[in-house]
Amino acid sequence: GNSVTQMEGPVTLSEEAFLTINCTYTATGYPSLFWYVQYPGEGLQLLLKATKADDKGSNKGFEATYRKETTSFHLEKGSVQVSDSAVYFCALSASGNTGKLIFGQGTTLQVKP
Amino acid sequence: DAGITQSPRHKVTETGTPVTLRCHQTENHRYMYWYRQDPGHGLRLIHYSYGVKDTDKGEVSDGYSVSRSKTEDFLLTLESATSSQTSVYFCAISDPTGRNNEQFFGPGTRLTVL
Numbered sequence: 001g002n003s004v005t006q007m008e009g010p011v012t013l014s015e016e017a018f019l020t021i022n023c024t025y026t027a028t029g030y031p032s033l034f035w036y037v038q039y040p041g042e043g044l045q046l047l048l049k050a051t052k053a054d055d056k057g058s059n060k061g062f063e064a065t066y067r068k069e070t071t072s073f074h075l076e077k078g079s080v081q082v083s084d085s086a087v088y089f090c091a092l093s094a095s096g097n098t099g100k101l102i103f104g105q106g107t108t109l110q111v112k113p
Numbered sequence: 114d115a116g117i118t119q120s121p122r123h124k125v126t127e128t129g130t131p132v133t134l135r136c137h138q139t140e141n142h143r144y145m146y147w148y149r150q151d152p153g154h155g156l157r158l159i160h161y162s163y164g165v166k167d168t169d170k171g172e173v174s175d176g177y178s179v180s181r182s183k184t185e186d187f188l189l190t191l192e193s194a195t196s197s198q199t200s201v202y203f204c205a206i207s208d209p210t211g212r213n214n215e216q217f218f219g220p221g222t223r224l225t226v227l
Binding site (some may be wrong): 032034036042043044045049073086089093099100101103104105106 | 144146153154155156157158161171203205207209213215216217218219220221
């Protein structure tokens with residue numbers, strides 16, 4: 001079946017450090033891929049998405065590239081800020097689906113000044 | 114922000130009591146979803162709806178029922194709450210077209226079952 005695996009957290013970085021959060025997936029067909037972010041006490045917000053192979057999603061300095069050959073969608077940011085501290089979720093929506101999302105377990109990021 | 118509200122935002126109840134959570138949207142989106150969020154599990158789909166009176170089970174539907182009598186409201190009911198249903202519950206909406214399956218989430222309901 002379809003599944004998403006994220007790297008274990010929590011991840012603790014100093015401000016201005018480089019961030020990578022790994023995400024790999026298993027799916028039939030050609031899924032769409034998403035990164036959502038959840039700030040403390042809030043619901044999830046879409047951070048970026050990619051709908052086909054080799055697409056790059058980007059937003060707020062974050063980027064992720066849809067790699068079909070490695071079934072990955074790693075999240076990166078060149079210089080993190082304290083305000084980026086949150087939980088990040090990778091998710092997929094399988095092709096031909098009802099829009100249902102399958103989420104990874106989430107990775108907590110803490111950025112220290 | 115997408116117009117999604119959830120009520121109540123916090124609830125404490127006792128084992129064996131019925132509980133109903135409400136999700137209300139003002140976006141006229143066709144699809145609505147209920148998820149639960151638990152540490153180490155991410156979000157797991159409980160039930161979803163693809164139209165008025167049209168619902169289907171998700172990954173963790175046991176112990177939950179849903180109803181959707183109008184486009185804007187999607188209710189989640191725990192017929193007899195158990196401690197294992199202590200969780201944060203999120204409602205989401207979407208209007209999937211082609212490959213655009215973005216979902217918009219409500220603020221969540223924190224439910225504690227004693």
